[in-house]
Amino acid sequence: MISQAINLEPLYPGATLCEKIRKVSAEGFKEVEFWGWDQLDLEEVRRTCEETGAKIRAFSGTKEWSLCxxxxxxxxxxxxQKSIEAAKKxxxxxxxxxxxxxxxNGCADFRKQYSQDAMIANVAATLTMLVPILEEHHMxxxxxxxxxxGTDAGMSVTDTSQGAAIVRAVGSSHVQLLCDVFHMQMMHGNLLNNLLTNLDIVHYIHIADAPDRHEPxxxxxxxxxxxxxIQNSEFEGTVCMEYFPAAETEKGMPAVKDFLKNLNKGL
Incomplete structure (x- = not known):
């Protein structure tokens, strides 16, 4: 079964995260994702999830430092490690x-400090060092x-094949690849082949249309x-809608729900 989630951050501008949880729960979403956690009242978020039946599917463990x-x-x-403790709560x-x-000003740029190969190696090495911590905490x-x-020109891992090679080099089920179809389309296209050839390490997909990152x-x-x-493949995991509404959030919800209905058609 493919689980369905939605990223809260771009939705309902001006609303708090907990207000957004309530709004998407009312729309039928029971798994949610967000970006940073350190400015949140985690107890309030936990309580809101309990009240609505929502589950936090994932959030960002990156802030002021880089894998590369x-x-x-x-x-x-x-x-x-601090993010893991937040996740447990x-x-x-x-x-x-x-x-x-x-x-x-965009992503941190380390191209003057490292070659491309060195940045890729740094990412793989740090992920490998994280594995014992992840195993200990079942993360x-x-x-x-x-x-x-644009302003993210210094991004070090930009290609699905690069990410897949890193994850396979780490060789742990606790380190997987996230495929974001918007970023994939902007960088190299060939979306379906890149997804289907990496199903052994891909259990999470982000969805937004391109080039404007709006609704399907x-x-x-x-x-x-x-x-x-995807529905006809062997994919088992989460498909998360991470898009920026083209207009009011409510106006785009029918298109999002239609996409997700197609995703689980016949299941």
């Missing part, structure tokens, strides 16, 4: 890790390759076809 930078590896790993077992952290981390466009049906990706093929 060994200079601050100790600080990076300390932050992941929310009954969540999955963290999303970005190759580079983000600043107010999974998802490496998410991201597009290196607003861009160039045939997401209905993609949903059908």
């Amino acid at each position: 930078d060994v200079t601050h590896r100790t600080e990076y790993m300390d932050w992941v 929310l009954d969540c077992d999955t963290l999303i890790l970005f190759p580079n952290h983000f600043t107010s 999974t981390v998802l490496l998410e390759p991201l597009a290196n466009k 049906g607003t861009g160039e990706i045939n997401l209905d076809y993609l949903a059908e093929q």
Whole structure:
């Protein structure tokens, strides 16, 4: 069975995270995702989840340091451990890790410090060092390759094949690959083949149309076809809607629900 989740952050501008949980729960979503945790009242979030029946599916374990930078590896790993403790309070077992952290000016850029190969090796090495911690706490981390466009030109892991090679090199079920079809389309396309050839390490998919990262049906990706093929494949995991509404959040919900209906058609 494919589970369905939705990222709260871009939805319902001006609402608090807990208000967003209540709103998407009323729309029928029972698994949610968000980005940073350290500015939240975790007890309030936990309580809201209990009241609505919502589950925190995943959130970001990246903040001020980067996987690709060994200079601050100790600080990076300390932050992941703090994120694990936060996850436990929310009954969540999955963290999303970005190759580079983000600043107010885009992603942190380490191209003057490291070669591309060195950054890839740094990501793999730090993930490998995290494995014993993840095993101890029964946690999974998802490496998410991201597009290196505009102010994010310094992103170190941008290609699905790069991410897959890193995850396979680590060789632990506690380290998996997150495939974000928006970022994949912006970087290399060939979405279905990249997904289906990596099902052994991909159990989490982000969905948004391209090039504007809005709801299904607003861009160039045939997401209905993609949903059908994912549903007919051996994929077992979570499909999470991570998109920026083209207008008011409520107006885009029918398109999101139609996509998810196609995803689990016949199941």
